[in-house]
Amino acid sequence: MGEELPFRRYVSANVVALAPSGVALAILYWMGALAGHHALAAFVGIAVVTAILVHRYLHSLSRFARFVSELSGEQEPVMPRLSFAPATEELATAAATLAAGWRRQRASIDNLAASAQAIVDGLPDPLIAVDRQRRIVRSNRAAVALLGPLLPDRDLSTGLRQPELLAAIDSLLATADGNYVGPTHVAVDLVLSGVSERDVIAHARRLPRAAADGSLALVVLHDTTALRRAERMRADFVANASHELKTPIAGIMGFIETLRGPARDDAVARERFLGIMAEQADRMRRLVDDLLMLSRIEQHEHARPEAPVDVRRVLEGVRDLLQLKASSRKVAIELSIDPGLPQAIGDHDELTVVFQNLVDNAVKYAKPATTVKVAARLVGAERLAIAVSDEGDGIPAAHLPRLTERFYRVDNARSRLLGGTGLGLAIVKHVVNRHRGRLDIQSTPGKGSVFTVTLPAVAS
Ligand SMILES: Nc1ncnc2c1ncn2[C@@H]1O[C@H](COP(=O)(O)OP(=O)(O)O)[C@@H](O)[C@H]1O
Numbered sequence: 001m002g003e004e005l006p007f008r009r010y011v012s013a014n015v016v017a018l019a020p021s022g023v024a025l026a027i028l029y030w031m032g033a034l035a036g037h038h039a040l041a042a043f044v045g046i047a048v049v050t051a052i053l054v055h056r057y058l059h060s061l062s063r064f065a066r067f068v069s070e071l072s073g074e075q076e077p078v079m080p081r082l083s084f085a086p087a088t089e090e091l092a093t094a095a096a097t098l099a100a101g102w103r104r105q106r107a108s109i110d111n112l113a114a115s116a117q118a119i120v121d122g123l124p125d126p127l128i129a130v131d132r133q134r135r136i137v138r139s140n141r142a143a144v145a146l147l148g149p150l151l152p153d154r155d156l157s158t159g160l161r162q163p164e165l166l167a168a169i170d171s172l173l174a175t176a177d178g179n180y181v182g183p184t185h186v187a188v189d190l191v192l193s194g195v196s197e198r199d200v201i202a203h204a205r206r207l208p209r210a211a212a213d214g215s216l217a218l219v220v221l222h223d224t225t226a227l228r229r230a231e232r233m234r235a236d237f238v239a240n241a242s243h244e245l246k247t248p249i250a251g252i253m254g255f256i257e258t259l260r261g262p263a264r265d266d267a268v269a270r271e272r273f274l275g276i277m278a279e280q281a282d283r284m285r286r287l288v289d290d291l292l293m294l295s296r297i298e299q300h301e302h303a304r305p306e307a308p309v310d311v312r313r314v315l316e317g318v319r320d321l322l323q324l325k326a327s328s329r330k331v332a333i334e335l336s337i338d339p340g341l342p343q344a345i346g347d348h349d350e351l352t353v354v355f356q357n358l359v360d361n362a363v364k365y366a367k368p369a370t371t372v373k374v375a376a377r378l379v380g381a382e383r384l385a386i387a388v389s390d391e392g393d394g395i396p397a398a399h400l401p402r403l404t405e406r407f408y409r410v411d412n413a414r415s416r417l418l419g420g421t422g423l424g425l426a427i428v429k430h431v432v433n434r435h436r437g438r439l440d441i442q443s444t445p446g447k448g449s450v451f452t453v454t455l456p457a458v459a460s
């Protein structure tokens with residue numbers, strides 16, 4: 001019984017409890033039914049027992065009070081023994097039940113709040129909620145990743161400094177006594193400077209009413225950098241393709257003029273010019289063929305071809321096709337295919353295009369009287385590696401990362417002279433991607449290059 005009862009309460013409780021028996025004894029004494037010393041002795045006896053009972057009762061009550069106050073704490077308290085205050089025991093049970101229900105509800109509210117934050121954090125786009133005073137209420141992980149730490153209760157301008165956006169949000173938040181009329185949504189184009197510059201569209205939306213946490217407007221940032229880059233690439237591509245076509249067209253037009261005018265009756269010149277015109281037309285045909293091929297592959301780049309392909313047949317076909325061109329440059333093509341090589345998973349025609357391009361490049365850029373080697377072998381359990389190596393000029397390392405871009409060439413003039421379109425490796429890259437394969441390029445300037453294609457194989 002550690003705790004002390006307040007003395008005054010103890011005394012007054014005793015007085016109240018003793019009052020009826022005291023009054024009864026006084027009446028009996030007054031009526032002469034009891035002798036004075038008898039009445040006094042009886043009163044002392046009653047007082048002693050009352051004092052003990054009152055003490056215990058008050059003690060139980062104070063334990064009950066402590067128990068109830070502890071119910072609102074973090075942990076559920078142990079129910080005390082309240083034997084001397086029977087009614088309090090029922091009260092305590094009821095209070096405990098109430099507290100348990102409340103605790104459950106609080107847990108589910110905490111849960112809801114946590115899952116709301118988890119959902120906000122899970123959004124891929126940066127999101128910031130601000131209150132009526134434009135202070136940050138909450139932000140998600142993407143926002144912190146893009147903008148750095150965003151401290152709650154600080155003005156939004158501590159995270160996003162773009163005056164245009166801040167002004168737009170101010171106009172959203174400026175509400176006339178709740179009678180808000182005006183747009184509830186604004187979008188602002190931003191450029192975020194940082195390690196790398198990012199193009200972003202900020203969508204700011206005003207909530208119909210302030211949320212429980214005080215949020216009144218949501219700002220969502222949508223990164224459009226990739227989109228812009230794709231737009232630029234498309235524009236560049238169209239410009240490049242047009243430029244590639246313009247040269248042969250200009251050439252053909254020039255020869256037509258000459259044949260109509262000065263060379264009208266010159267049979268020798270006519271023959272020669274027609275030959276050049278045919279060559280230019282052929283170059284345009286190749287370019288258009290490559291462009292069509294590229295766009296066809298791009299259209300279904302995400303669908304993976306799934307037929308079993310005999311790699312030996314593909315490579316032998318490519319060799320036969322390029323044999324003539326190779327021997328005219330005194331270059332030999334040598335195939336070495338592991339016996340028992342499993343089939344690749346893919347598309348026969350597309351893989352033919354891949355190796356045709358790689359072997360064609362190897363033959364074109366090889367030094368005369370060297371050998372182009374094509375080696376196919378199994379790597380790991382279910383992948384094939386086909387390496388095309390040449391003894392040629394090689395490619396300086398600085399060019400390697402961009403080699404598979406459309407129209408990217410190490411030496412423009414030389415590529416054109418050799419009849420190249422600059423699209424071959426772009427086609428190779430796309431086809432290999434579509435096959436869930438890989439293209440690795442190794443090159444030593446002055447020595448030669450190795451282009452290795454890795455493809456999934458049919459499990460054997
Ligand atoms: N085997 C190789 N050896 C040296 N350079 C190569 C080789 N293959 C490709 N290249 C370089 O990569 C560029 C792009 O190749 P590609 O896309 O096939 O275009 P091209 O039409 O010029 O063959 C070529 O212009 C050339 O500069």
Ligand SMILES: [Mg+2]
Nearest residue numbers: 361420424425
């Ligand atoms: Mg090529």
